[in-house]
Amino acid sequence: MNTFAPVKEQMDLLLRGALEIISEEELEKKLEKSYSSGRPLIIKQGFDPSAPDLHLGHAVTIRKLRQFQQLGHHVIFVIGDFTGMVGDPSGRSKTRPKLTREEVLENAETYKAQVFKILDRGKTEIRFNSEWHGKKDIYQFLELTSKYTVARMLERDDFLNRYQAGEPISMLEFLYPLLQAYDSVALKADVEMGGLDQKFNLLLGRKIQGEFNIEPQVVFLMPLLIGTDGTQKMSKSLDNYVGICDRPEDMYGRVMSIPDELIVDYYTLATDVPASEITSIQKEIANGSVNPMEYKQRLAREIIELYHKPEDAIRAENDFLTRFRHREIPDDLPEVEVSFANQPMPILDLMIVCGSISSKGEGRRLVQGGAVKVNREKISDFRAMIEPLDDLILQVGKRKIYRIIPS
RNA sequence: GGGGAGAUGCCCGAGUGGUCAAAGGGAGCAGACUGUAAAUCUGCCGGCUGAUGCCUACAGAGGUUCAAACCCUCUUCUCCCCA
Numbered sequence: 329m330n331t332f333a334p335v336k337e338q339m340d341l342l343l344r345g346a347l348e349i350i351s352e353e354e355l356e357k358k359l360e361k362s363y364s365s366g367r368p369l370i371i372k373q374g375f376d377p378s379a380p381d382l383h384l385g386h387a388v389t390i391r392k393l394r395q396f397q398q399l400g401h402h403v404i405f406v407i408g409d410f411t412g413m414v415g416d417p418s419g420r421s422k423t424r425p426k427l428t429r430e431e432v433l434e435n436a437e438t439y440k441a442q443v444f445k446i447l448d449r450g451k452t453e454i455r456f457n458s459e460w461h462g463k464k465d466i467y468q469f470l471e472l473t474s475k476y477t478v479a480r481m482l483e484r485d486d487f488l489n490r491y492q493a494g495e496p497i498s499m500l501e502f503l504y505p506l507l508q509a510y511d512s513v514a515l516k517a518d519v520e521m522g523g524l525d526q527k528f529n530l531l532l533g534r535k536i537q538g539e540f541n542i543e544p545q546v547v548f549l550m551p552l553l554i555g556t557d558g559t560q561k562m563s564k565s566l567d568n569y570v571g572i573c574d575r576p577e578d579m580y581g582r583v584m585s586i587p588d589e590l591i592v593d594y595y596t597l598a599t600d601v602p603a604s605e606i607t608s609i610q611k612e613i614a615n616g617s618v619n620p621m622e623y624k625q626r627l628a629r630e631i632i633e634l635y636h637k638p639e640d641a642i643r644a645e646n647d648f649l650t651r652f653r654h655r656e657i658p659d660d661l662p663e664v665e666v667s668f669a670n671q672p673m674p675i676l677d678l679m680i681v682c683g684s685i686s687s688k689g690e691g692r693r694l695v696q697g698g699a700v701k702v703n704r705e706k707i708s709d710f711r712a713m714i715e716p717l718d719d720l721i722l723q724v725g726k727r728k729i730y731r732i733i734p735s
Numbered sequence: 736g737g738g739g740a741g742a743u744g745c746c747c748g749a750g751u752g753g754u755c756a757a758a759g760g761g762a763g764c765a766g767a768c769u770g771u772a773a774a775u776c777u778g779c780c781g782g783c784u785g786a787u788g789c790c791u792a793c794a795g796a797g798g799u800u801c802a803a804a805c806c807c808u809c810u811u812c813u814c815c816c817c818a
């Protein structure tokens with residue numbers, strides 16, 4: 329007796345959206361073994377301990393982890409606190425901050441809050457890699473480093489590029505893959521999940537497991553989700569991301585801003601829409617029978633529904649259509665209480681109070697550029713004084729619209 | 736250990752004593768156009784200000800000078816060549 333689905337069925341589900349599996353045969357074998365023995369596979373993925381602001385890019389692999397869970401397998405979410413506590417000043421001028429134990433734990437909590445929007449809390453194990461790295465002495469560490477060569481390390485594309493471009497690579501960064509690979513040894517991972525950019529590291533995990541006489545893990549690679557800018561991979565630092573904790577309205581707008589060419593990718597990697605349906609969507613867009621916008625709107629709703637309630641998706645859509653298509657003022661506006669003291673207030677001050685601008689200089693420019701309206705009337709003079717009316721609506725561009733409550 | 740080159744605004748990058756808040760490009764923001772996006776065009780793009788005015792800024796600290804991103808000294812960091 330066992331609770332697993334037939335291997336063929338498991339494979340079909342897992343293959344959807346997957347970029348590369350090294351190797352499919354091995355995965356199948358492991359699944360078969362698991363099926364017959366009733367032992368779940370150990371699926372592992374590592375995460376950086378800093379910047380715990382998850383977005384759809386992270387969600388691609390996490391959602392795949394979720395599928396493994398649904399199939400009854402065991403997911404280990406590894407937080408790379410060990411290297412995070414060391415800190416790494418490499419990678420051009422950007423310094424990876426050195427995190428304290430407390431910060432790491434705090435970040436881990438934030439991770440949990442976000443990641444359990446996707447993963448099953450009861451079936452997820454969270455581990456910190458300081459648990460095993462912290463115990464290692466230098467002898468064991470050196471032994472680990474002896475298992476790989478510099479030349480092979482330099483094979484990694486981004487090392488090679490940076491090396492050839494004369495950019496710095498710190499020793500820590502260089503050793504990082506080795507430490508990550510050892511995580512797979514410590515956890516006896518059957519599968520390691522990652523984005524394409526992790527290929528090298530995950531392969532190294534396989535190799536190092538072999539060195540320690542452990543059955544090598546299957547490398548499970550998902551494509552990288554391109555960000556809303558349509559060129560770079562989604563990342564927080566490039567601000568081209570859709571955060572899984574973003575407000576529905578923001579998610580909607582962000583999704584609508586992706587280039588049309590990315591619609592199919594997003595359907596595949598960021599939603600649960602079945603593959604067959606995606607194929608027909610792709611066809612319809614390609615032959616021009618449907619305005620891509622329509623599928624993009626549905627995409628936005630699908631994504632919002634994964635992280636919010638269905639009615640939030642409808643609301644976000646209405647808000648978007650009102651603001652951007654009809655250029656009108658939505659009903660549901662953030663309200664800002666402003667104390668006028670019965671005096672007219674300079675428009676720039678009002679904009680500051682609402683948080684719509686970060687400096688008066690910016691405000692002045694926006695007014696001069698025709699972006700600012702009060703009660704639908706364009707303000708053309710940045711010295712304008714605003715009367716404290718009961719019904720007061722401030723528009724700063726299309727995105728920032730507020731209802732002002734004088735007090 | 737020796738020798739050489741370099742660190743400029745969000746990013747790339749020009750500037751080598753005053754005309755520099757600093758060319759140019761990218762990104763971003765706003766406006767026009769529009770079927771969402773894109774493309775195109777226009778404006779903006781350190782802060783304060785009514786201002787032709789002030790403040791902060793060219794890795795950091797100090798110095799020379801009426802005047803410094805630019806010259807000098809030290810410090811920190813990076814790359815290259817040789818060992």
